[in-house]
Amino acid sequence: DSGVTQTPKHLITATGQRVTLRCSPRSGDLSVYWYQQSLDQGLQFLIQYYNGEERAKGNILERFSAQQFPDLHSELNLSSLELGDSALYFCASSPKTSSYNEQFFGPGTRLTVL
Amino acid sequence: AQSVTQPDIHITVSEGASLELRCNYSYGATPYLFWYVQSPGQGLQLLLKYFSGDTLVQGIKGFEAEFKRSQSSFNLRKPSVHWSDAAEYFCAVGHFGNEKLTFGTGTRLTIIP
Numbered sequence: 704d705s706g707v708t709q710t711p712k713h714l715i716t717a718t719g720q721r722v723t724l725r726c727s728p729r730s731g732d733l734s735v736y737w738y739q740q741s742l743d744q745g746l747q748f749l750i751q752y753y754n755g756e757e758r759a760k761g762n763i764l765e766r767f768s769a770q771q772f773p774d775l776h777s778e779l780n781l782s783s784l785e786l787g788d789s790a791l792y793f794c795a796s797s798p799k800t801s802s803y804n805e806q807f808f809g810p811g812t813r814l815t816v817l
Numbered sequence: 818a819q820s821v822t823q824p825d826i827h828i829t830v831s832e833g834a835s836l837e838l839r840c841n842y843s844y845g846a847t848p849y850l851f852w853y854v855q856s857p858g859q860g861l862q863l864l865l866k867y868f869s870g871d872t873l874v875q876g877i878k879g880f881e882a883e884f885k886r887s888q889s890s891f892n893l894r895k896p897s898v899h900w901s902d903a904a905e906y907f908c909a910v911g912h913f914g915n916e917k918l919t920f921g922t923g924t925r926l927t928i929i930p
Contacts, residue, residue: 705860736917746907748917759917793860806918808853808860 706730707809709794715815721782724812728775728796734758735777736797736806737769741790752777784816819844819910823921830898831929838893838924840908850891851909851918852882861907867891878902903928 706729716722728735737749739762748761752771763769766784771777781788791813795806820843830836842848849868853861865876872884882893891908905925909918 705862707860745922746920748919751917759915761917795861805851805863805866808862810858810860 705807705809707794707796707807709792709809709812711812712810713813713815715817716784717817718784718786720784720816721780722784722814724779724781724792724794724814726777726779726794726796726809728777728794729807732796732798732807733775734797734799735771735775736795737763737777737779738793738795738808739790740793740811741787744790746793749779781814786816789814789816819848819912819915819919821908821910821919821921823906823908823924825924826922827925827927829927829929832900833897836893836895836898836902836926838906838908838926840891840893840921841889842891842908842910843889844910844912846912849911849913850882850884851911852876852880852891852893853907853909853920854878855905855907855923857904864893864906898926898928900928900930902926 708727710725733754736751740746749763750769751759755771769779791811793811794809797806822841851866852864855861864880867884905923907923908921911918
């Protein structure tokens with residue numbers, strides 16, 4: 704158990720819908736990272752927040768957005784969902800901003816878009 | 818831009834045999850290198866990491882990896898695999914000042930009796 708929690712574990716929805724994925728980092732970690740893992744794209748970095756501020760952006764679609772709240776939990780919002788958005792979404796956390804620090808991964812949320 | 822190549826999509830090894838998983842990276846300066854393991858239905862767990870210093874690093878579960886700058890490689894090794902090592906293994910690269918990790922496509926390891 705990494706100490707990172709993600710909810711829900713599974714999510715099934717329809718095209719065009721909007722969903723919110725939630726992540727609670729390890730106690731004391733200030734950085735939260737979101738990754739998408741799909742069969743065709745592999746494991747891709749989406750976005751990072753540090754202490755409530757957006758710090759880095761990767762291959763995140765405009766239909767997707769994220770935020771980190773004062774209690775440091777983070778939410779990833781996916782809207783206008785398409786079949787291709789079906790994937791495993793991971794959250795990771797680390798104490799500081801640099802990738803020098805190990806990132807601790809949550810168990811993931813499996814999103815299925817029908 | 819940094820990139821990672823794991824040339825082996827799937828490897829099958831007999832239990833008790835030795836293992837080497839290949840990883841090649843592309844980055845101009847000194848990279849930070851990681852190996853993660855993902856068991857079915859689980860998140861990623863860090864096996865080991867290299868930042869600087871001794872090029873042979875030891876990790877958890879009896880794994881080790883060697884950083885070879887001349888070959889831009891960071892191969893993962895284990896002298897004797899156990900059935901519980903069956904999983905997907907990911908190599909990742911980062912560097913100072915870059916907030917994200919770039920992952921390879923992964924190598925699926927199957928263990929046969």
